[in-house]
Amino acid sequence: xxxxxxxxxxxxxxxxxxxxxxxxxxxxxxxxxxxxxxxxxxxxxxxxxxxxxxxxxxxxxxxxxxxxxxxxxxxxxxxxxxxxxxxxxxxxxxxxxxxxxxxxxxxxxxxxxxxxxxxxxxxxxxxxxxxxxxxxxxxxxxxxxxxxxxxxxxxxxxxxxxxxxxxxxxxxxxxxxxxxxxxxxxxxxxxxxxxxxxxxxxxxxxxxxxxxxxxxxxxxxxxxxxxxxxxxxxxxxxxxxxxxxxxxxxxxxxxxxxxxxxxxxxxxxxxxxxxxxxxxxxxxxxxxxxxxxxxxxxxxxxxxxxxxxxxxxxxxxxxxxxxxxxxxxxxxxxxxxxxxxxxxx
Amino acid sequence: xxxxxxxxxxxxxxxxxxxxxxxxxxxxxxxxxxxxxxxxxxxxxxxxxxxxxxxxxxxxxxxxxxxxxxxxxxxxxxxxxxxxxxxxxxxxxxxxxxxxxxxxxxxxxxxxxxxxxxxxxxxxxxxxxxxxxxxxxxxxxxxxxxxxxxxxxxxxxxxxxxxxxxxxxxxxxxxxxxxxxxxxxxxxxxxxxxxxxxxxxxxxxxxxxxxxxxxxxxxxxxxxxxxxxxxxxxxxxxxxxxxxxxxxxxxxxxxxxxxxxxxxxxxxxxxxxxxxxxxxxxxxxxxxxxxxxxxxxxxxxxxxxxxxxxxxxxxxxxxxxxxxxxxxxxxxxxxxxxxxxxxxx
Numbered sequence: 056x057x058x059x060x061x062x063x064x065x066x067x068x069x070x071x072x073x074x075x076x077x078x079x080x081x082x083x084x085x086x087x088x089x090x091x092x093x094x095x096x097x098x099x100x101x102x103x104x105x106x107x108x109x110x111x112x113x114x115x116x117x118x119x120x121x122x123x124x125x126x127x128x129x130x131x132x133x134x135x136x137x138x139x140x141x142x143x144x145x146x147x148x149x150x151x152x153x154x155x156x157x158x159x160x161x162x163x164x165x166x167x168x169x170x171x172x173x174x175x176x177x178x179x180x181x182x183x184x185x186x187x188x189x190x191x192x193x194x195x196x197x198x199x200x201x202x203x204x205x206x207x208x209x210x211x212x213x214x215x216x217x218x219x220x221x222x223x224x225x226x227x228x229x230x231x232x233x234x235x236x237x238x239x240x241x242x243x244x245x246x247x248x249x250x251x252x253x254x255x256x257x258x259x260x261x262x263x264x265x266x267x268x269x270x271x272x273x274x275x276x277x278x279x280x281x282x283x284x285x286x287x288x289x290x291x292x293x294x295x296x297x298x299x300x301x302x303x304x305x306x307x308x309x310x311x312x313x314x315x316x317x318x319x320x321x322x323x324x325x326x327x328x329x330x331x332x333x334x335x336x337x338x339x340x341x342x343x344x345x346x347x348x349x350x351x352x353x354x355x356x357x358x359x360x361x362x363x364x365x366x367x368x369x370x371x372x373x374x375x376x377x378x379x380x381x382x383x384x385x386x387x388x389x390x391x392x393x394x395x396x397x398x399x400x
Numbered sequence: 401x402x403x404x405x406x407x408x409x410x411x412x413x414x415x416x417x418x419x420x421x422x423x424x425x426x427x428x429x430x431x432x433x434x435x436x437x438x439x440x441x442x443x444x445x446x447x448x449x450x451x452x453x454x455x456x457x458x459x460x461x462x463x464x465x466x467x468x469x470x471x472x473x474x475x476x477x478x479x480x481x482x483x484x485x486x487x488x489x490x491x492x493x494x495x496x497x498x499x500x501x502x503x504x505x506x507x508x509x510x511x512x513x514x515x516x517x518x519x520x521x522x523x524x525x526x527x528x529x530x531x532x533x534x535x536x537x538x539x540x541x542x543x544x545x546x547x548x549x550x551x552x553x554x555x556x557x558x559x560x561x562x563x564x565x566x567x568x569x570x571x572x573x574x575x576x577x578x579x580x581x582x583x584x585x586x587x588x589x590x591x592x593x594x595x596x597x598x599x600x601x602x603x604x605x606x607x608x609x610x611x612x613x614x615x616x617x618x619x620x621x622x623x624x625x626x627x628x629x630x631x632x633x634x635x636x637x638x639x640x641x642x643x644x645x646x647x648x649x650x651x652x653x654x655x656x657x658x659x660x661x662x663x664x665x666x667x668x669x670x671x672x673x674x675x676x677x678x679x680x681x682x683x684x685x686x687x688x689x690x691x692x693x694x695x696x697x698x699x700x701x702x703x704x705x706x707x708x709x710x711x712x713x714x715x716x717x718x719x720x721x722x723x724x725x726x727x728x729x730x731x732x733x734x735x736x737x738x739x740x741x742x743x744x745x
Contacts, residue, residue: 165518169514169568173561177506215579216518219568219572222568227506230560
């Protein structure tokens with residue numbers, strides 16, 4: 056697997072700095088943690104380990120002696136009030152991320168993606184107003200695009216409860232920046248892929264389930280006509296964006312799209328995965344009705360603003376990214392498949 | 401006071417229909433109720449009578465024998481589950497409307513403007529999916545305008561917690577329309593003025609406080625430089641918009657701006673009020689800092705979409721509206737001033 060080593064880029068922005076990562080045992084949080092410990096930061100990971108979410112101790116196996124893990128739920132106000140104290144940076148990644156689950160249980164999605172965000176920001180305001188906060192938002196806020204690529208001037212018209220609540224959570228951050236001077240910014244992530252991504256079911260990404268299907272010898276099921284366009288970010292590129300946003304005052308109060316440079320149809324993506332894996336099959340199947348009503352159609356993002364403001368652009372090709380993912384799950388898949396009980400397909 | 405009688409316009413859309421109005425003892429809710437009972441609808445008013453909000457039994461003194469009042473909070477899920485049953489229309493007007501209060505207590509604002517909206521829509525989905533819902537949203541969602549007049553294509557970038565939560569509450573309605581077929585639409589109200597508006601303090605509108613100041617012989621205090629542009633809708637015109645949205649299937653899933661035709665600076669408005677009242681004074685005072693940080697600057701709305709779709713446009717001049725308001729409070733002010741305890745100025 057390729058090595059990422061961009062220490063030079065951030066100088067000593069994170070050297071000896073105290074850092075809190077919510078969702079720290081998850082896919083992106085743990086990858087970010089690994090980068091930060093290599094930059095000599097003191098990292099605390101907060102995670103609730105809700106089984107259906109992305110937290111997984113195996114994600115930090117390589118860095119477990121260099122981070123502190125604190126099991127807590129971001130909805131737990133008193134714990135968050137304590138944990139935020141003394142931190143230099145808060146990477147705020149914990150969230151309910153499943154679109155389908157947000158429709159089945161809108162209250163839980165609201166408690167995590169709205170209320171907990173408010174209480175985290177209130178904790179910052181009351182206990183650590185000097186902290187800098189980087190919030191993981193989502194392209195889901197845009198809903199079905201009016202035009203492509205989608206830039207930050209695109210209207211927000213989400214298609215599901217998760218998109219609405221993430222929109223609220225994001226804007227709480229911007230308002231706490233603007234009104235209270237809590238330095239905060241938001242990154243609207245597109246499909247983020249990489250080692251440690253959740254592959255047990257389709258709750259976080261369809262791609263995770265495709266990976267599991269490939270390894271378990273089932274057809275990859277591509278919903279709809281397979282012609283939906285998508286962009287992807289390799290997780291180390293997404294982590295770069297978080298670090299760049301954290302280390303620049305120019306990011307404060309801003310919302311940035313991430314986005315990929317290789318726009319691809321889902322059918323082409325499935326074929327590419329089969330090619331890289333060296334075996335497997337995919338087939339086009341009708342959209343399940345509960346997914347169809349919240350589907351966003353074609354999507355790819357314009358990341359010009361973050362490129363201009365922070366110099367960020369993704370550098371990992373889709374082919375390299377997918378190869379790394381397949382290599383990772385070939386070695387470590389057993390830690391990720393989970394049981395066969397009720398995976399959400 | 402002028403009479404509003406547009407029965408012909410809606411035909412028999414509301415004749416004998418069962419109607420629930422949340423926030424029904426408030427300013428707009430009670431005015432809507434009066435119109436609906438004159439259209440021979442069976443009207444139930446839900447209101448929590450939270451002292452700082454707009455509910456006031458005097459608002460329905462003229463129709464109290466023709467409506468049913470049910471005291472309940474929209475956060476009370478079981479009550480709402482029951483009350484929604486059998487209704488043909490839900491005019492969903494209950495909300496926390498104070499921008500300042502939303503900053504001081506963001507959780508309460510979230511519980512009312514987010515969570516309660518979700519539970520009302522879940523109640524519709526489970527107990528009365530055939531109901532039609534008209535949601536009272538707000539121009540506050542737009543924040544500081546990027547251009548004027550503001551149309552519905554304007555980006556949503558609220559400046560306070562209330563604006564964020566109302567944005568979420570609005571979008572829940574749109575998604576329940578799109579995903580579950582619960583017919584719902586939203587009206588983004590601008591400054592709505594008229595008899596029965598809250599005048600006790602500045603919680604709902606600055607204009608209410610101006611009225612009280614005028615009657616109590618104090619200077620009207622105009623914040624900033626007084627050059628801020630605003631538009632206004634007279635309450636009966638806003639009520640027309642609610643009734644037109646309710647009676648048209650073309651409104652389903654839509655978001656409409658309301659807006660006024662007379663754009664006026666706050667200073668001119670204060671002068672006009674003094675002129676109509678026949679006495680009084682106003683003075684320009686610095687913006688209180690807690691208001692300045694959430695102020696939206698100039699605002700006026702483009703109501704072209706609702707005009708094209710539903711034929712709505714406001715018909716009451718600002719002068720007539722203000723004259724009606726002053727006449728109303730001259731006769732009934734004692735029912736509205738409230739105590740002098742802790743008015744939010």
